[in-house]
Amino acid sequence: MRYVDEFRDPARARALLQRIHDRARRPVQLMEFCGTHTHAMFRHGIRQLLPPSITMLSGPGCPVCVTSAADLDRAIALASLPGVTLATFGDMLRVPGSRGSLQTARAAGADVRVIYSSLDALEIARREPAQTVVLLGVGFETTAPTMAAALLQAEKEGLENLRLYSLHKLTPPAMAAILRSGEVALDGILAPGHVSAIIGSSAWEFVARDFALPCTVAGFEPLDTLQGIADLVEQCEAGIAQVHNTYGRGVRAAGNPAAQALLAKVFEVSEAEWRGLGRVPASGLALCGRFRRFDATPLLEGHSLEPAEAREPAGCRCGEVLRGVLDPTRCPLFGRVCTPDQPVGPCMVSSEGSCAAHYRYGEAR
Amino acid sequence: MCVAVPALIVSIEGQEAEVDLAGVRRRIGLQLVPEANVGDYVLVHAGFAINVLDPDEAEATLKLFAELDAMSGAEEGEAPS
Ligand code: SF4
Numbered sequence: 001m002r003y004v005d006e007f008r009d010p011a012r013a014r015a016l017l018q019r020i021h022d023r024a025r026r027p028v029q030l031m032e033f034c035g036t037h038t039h040a041m042f043r044h045g046i047r048q049l050l051p052p053s054i055t056m057l058s059g060p061g062c063p064v065c066v067t068s069a070a071d072l073d074r075a076i077a078l079a080s081l082p083g084v085t086l087a088t089f090g091d092m093l094r095v096p097g098s099r100g101s102l103q104t105a106r107a108a109g110a111d112v113r114v115i116y117s118s119l120d121a122l123e124i125a126r127r128e129p130a131q132t133v134v135l136l137g138v139g140f141e142t143t144a145p146t147m148a149a150a151l152l153q154a155e156k157e158g159l160e161n162l163r164l165y166s167l168h169k170l171t172p173p174a175m176a177a178i179l180r181s182g183e184v185a186l187d188g189i190l191a192p193g194h195v196s197a198i199i200g201s202s203a204w205e206f207v208a209r210d211f212a213l214p215c216t217v218a219g220f221e222p223l224d225t226l227q228g229i230a231d232l233v234e235q236c237e238a239g240i241a242q243v244h245n246t247y248g249r250g251v252r253a254a255g256n257p258a259a260q261a262l263l264a265k266v267f268e269v270s271e272a273e274w275r276g277l278g279r280v281p282a283s284g285l286a287l288c289g290r291f292r293r294f295d296a297t298p299l300l301e302g303h304s305l306e307p308a309e310a311r312e313p314a315g316c317r318c319g320e321v322l323r324g325v326l327d328p329t330r331c332p333l334f335g336r337v338c339t340p341d342q343p344v345g346p347c348m349v350s351s352e353g354s355c356a357a358h359y360r361y362g363e364a365r
Numbered sequence: 366m367c368v369a370v371p372a373l374i375v376s377i378e379g380q381e382a383e384v385d386l387a388g389v390r391r392r393i394g395l396q397l398v399p400e401a402n403v404g405d406y407v408l409v410h411a412g413f414a415i416n417v418l419d420p421d422e423a424e425a426t427l428k429l430f431a432e433l434d435a436m437s438g439a440e441e442g443e444a445p446s
Binding site: 001002003004006007009011012014015016018019034035036061062063064089091116117118119120138139140142143145146149152153192194195197198220223227246248249250251252256258259262350352 | 366367368369370371387393394396397398399400406408410411412413415416418419420422423424425426427429430431433434436437
């Protein structure tokens with residue numbers, strides 16, 4: 001068992017596809033919450049092979065994409081402070097804020113460094129004690145515990161020059177906001193596998209209970225995703241609405257207790273601003289208790305941002321794309337003005353954005 | 366950004382492990398999986414193991430796929446690449 005090839009077997013995939021084709025009798029609209037699912041489905045050709053009666057809509061599950069322009073402006077302002085090094089995952093570099101990106105800030109002299117793990121930021125802080133290293137905390141429940149672990153380590157080592165700018169977001173409240181708005185008619189939710197590895201499949205019970213929709217947690221290999229879709233189709237056809245976990249090897253009902261304990265120790269739940277959804281109560285993570293001293297936000301005090309209001313890129317409709325309301329190819333800028341090489345909005349910048357997925361693999365290119 | 370890949374734990378030293386990630390050796394943090402042992406497969410995300418993969422659950426899933434395959438005959442439809 002190597003946990004990869006076994007879940008890519010073409011013959012098994014054919015069988016699952018056949019099952020989906022056999023079972024899908026009436027039209028259904030399913031939302032894959034997670035950008036990783038969006039990409040996996042395009043890359044493995046799954047989306048193209050589903051019966052026409054199944055419509056897959058992409059949700060807000062791309063942490064880069066849902067970072068608001070205002071939050072990004074503050075990240076850029078932090079990066080531009082003298083004596084500050086901003087450490088970020090590479091996906092964030094080209095995301096447009098109101099007045100440029102981290103990449104343009106870097107070209108203008110800001111010290112922005114790309115990291116692969118929060119531990120890399122710790123290493124920079126150790127090596128360069130005179131710099132204040134600000135870790136840009138972008139990501140969902142999957143990523144936030146890795147930041148918490150880094151802060152715990154910094155505390156243990158007495159590292160005084162590490163800060164976190166937490167833009168972490170929680171996924172169930174965003175899903176609930178979308179379902180509550182009723183803006184898009186959905187018949188089922190494909191829930192994110194790696195978020196659920198942390199929070200547990202039981203965290204999605206509200207989808208079945210409060211919204212009477214089937215919700216299936218699925219992994220990301222072709223067979224995993226197909227199994228998740230097959231399960232949703234079967235629930236729809238049988239008229240049931242339950243939370244099922246088809247990713248048993250990676251997800252337990254209760255999730256990962258050690259990671260949850262770490263999150264509870266370092267963070268408290270707060271309001272967060274989502275591109276596309278606006279301010280969503282109890283959908284973010286802010287530092288709490290003794291970990292507040294790692295908060296990067298106070299560094300901005302006295303360095304007022306330029307007074308202009310945060311603006312989204314002109315003409316970009318990422319907000320609607322992230323709510324599943326607009327198919328990326330219907331954005332007037334898609335593929336003409338906005339491409340992965342010259343992206344206008346974050347949904348085209350991020351490797352997990354659905355505009356990027358449609359452009360790279362889509363039929364309407 | 367929530368991409369996580371399976372990797373085999375080769376050795377453990379304190380809260381760090383060396384893993385084999387599709388043939389490449391990497392050092393990762395084990396803070397989120399204190400229960401992990403050498404020989405376990407873990408899901409690795411952003412330099413940390415986020416869960417230990419459950420071999421019994423994996424076998425059960427594969428068995429289900431095999432049954433479906435046997436049931437369908439699978440002569441229709443095209444294979445995803
Ligand atoms: S195609 Fe480009 S401009 Fe249009 S919504 Fe997507 S990212 Fe924004």
